[in-house]
Amino acid sequence: MGENSLQIESFIDSLWIEKGLSKNSLDSYSRDLNLFLKYLDKSKIVLTDVTRAEIMEFMSFRLSKGLSAKTVSRNLSVIKAFFGHLESRNLIQSNPTKDIESPKLPRKLPNTLTEQQINDLLDAPDEKKNLGFRDKTMIEALYSCGMRVSELLNLKLSDINFNQGVIRILGKGSKERIVPIGEELISLLKKYIEQIRPELLKNVTEDHLFLNSRGAGITRQGFWLRIKEYCMKANIDSSKISPHTLRHAFATHLLNNGADLRVVQLLLGHASLNTTQIYTEVANERLKSIHKTHHPRG
Numbered sequence: 648m649g650e651n652s653l654q655i656e657s658f659i660d661s662l663w664i665e666k667g668l669s670k671n672s673l674d675s676y677s678r679d680l681n682l683f684l685k686y687l688d689k690s691k692i693v694l695t696d697v698t699r700a701e702i703m704e705f706m707s708f709r710l711s712k713g714l715s716a717k718t719v720s721r722n723l724s725v726i727k728a729f730f731g732h733l734e735s736r737n738l739i740q741s742n743p744t745k746d747i748e749s750p751k752l753p754r755k756l757p758n759t760l761t762e763q764q765i766n767d768l769l770d771a772p773d774e775k776k777n778l779g780f781r782d783k784t785m786i787e788a789l790y791s792c793g794m795r796v797s798e799l800l801n802l803k804l805s806d807i808n809f810n811q812g813v814i815r816i817l818g819k820g821s822k823e824r825i826v827p828i829g830e831e832l833i834s835l836l837k838k839y840i841e842q843i844r845p846e847l848l849k850n851v852t853e854d855h856l857f858l859n860s861r862g863a864g865i866t867r868q869g870f871w872l873r874i875k876e877y878c879m880k881a882n883i884d885s886s887k888i889s890p891h892t893l894r895h896a897f898a899t900h901l902l903n904n905g906a907d908l909r910v911v912q913l914l915l916g917h918a919s920l921n922t923t924q925i926y927t928e929v930a931n932e933r934l935k936s937i938h939k940t941h942h943p944r945g
Contacts, residue, residue: 651687651694655680658732667821671797679725695733699743702726720749759895764883765790771877777843778860782873784835785857786893791832792816793897800865802856807836 659677662668668676686705687697702723709719727744734742760768769786773779789799798816806815812833813825828836840856847858855864878885 651684654694654733654738655684655729658729661732669797669819672819676725676728679722680729682722683726694729695739697730697743699745699747702743702747716749723747723749759899760883760888760892762900764881765893765896765900767881768877768883771880777846780835780843781839781847781857782877784832784839785870786874786877787832787835788814789893790897791829792826793894794826795819795891795894796867796870800855800857800867800870803854804840804856805854806856807840809833809837 655677658680659673662676663673683705684694686708687694687701690701692701705726706719706723709722710716723744727747730739730742730744733739769783769790772782772786774783785799788794788802789796792814794816795818798818801817802814806817807828808814812828814828816824816826818824844856844858847860847862849862851862853862853864857865859865859869875885875888878888
């Protein structure tokens with residue numbers, strides 16, 4: 648293994664040990680750094696000798712390949728974190744990423760669903776079948792609690808507290824948050840846990856709350872394929888749906904109905920209020936649309 652690869656491996660290990668990042672996040676960091684490493688290898692440049700010019704050239708190269716400013720901005724963010732790691736360990740004399748600005752990103756509002764579309768999506772699974780009832784419960788959990796798909800799939804039985812009416816969610820960076828669960832979700836979860844889950848479990852030991860037909864945890868890809876099928880059934884354009892769409896709907900509908908922005912921030916598990924702020928723009932866009940459609944002078 649070359650010097651460059653060893654430095655990257657050391658950095659990834661430090662992210663896991665010091666920040667507790669998930670495997671998905673670690674894999675993403677590793678992919679981005681190895682793309683940069685592959686670019687440097689053409690000129691046989693060692694990472695500890697990289698200059699600002701080489702990083703700027705790499706960004707220009709990525710943009711010239713048709714990659715979005717968002718992707719290149721993410722690449723730069725990872726590279727900055729890496730060189731910050733090298734600098735903190737005195738492996739470089741100066742940080743070449745200092746003062747490099749990310750490509751300007753257009754402010755894009757997240758796709759969301761109307762309350763009626765959410766109801767249509769919840770009506771799509773066949774509740775008479777075990778997997779259909781499980782899927783309805785999972786969709787309700789995503790929408791009612793504003794969870795990320797990865798958080799939903801990683802839920803354990805022990806994370807549900809019916810007595811207090813709350814659910815414990817382990818988010819990004821292993822940060823824990825407690826979110827209340829409404830009566831509808833409580834009812835679905837109780838039936839799922841008492842009646843459906845034991846049939847899916849097939850006499851094996853499994854801590855995950857939601858199980859596939861073989862009694863094991865559900866993959867992200869497998870779950871998302873089923874969501875797309877339900878979108879088609881509910882006449883919702885699946886091309887506009889992403890794993891975060893129900894989370895976006897959770898936040899937007901709370902704000903539409905008068906929730907405080909800081910409360911939404913806590914429920915979503917955002918470290919910064921700025922991250923949550925975009926949902927107020929979605930809510931405002933929706934209000935503008937309603938006004939334009941229904942007001943005589945809209």
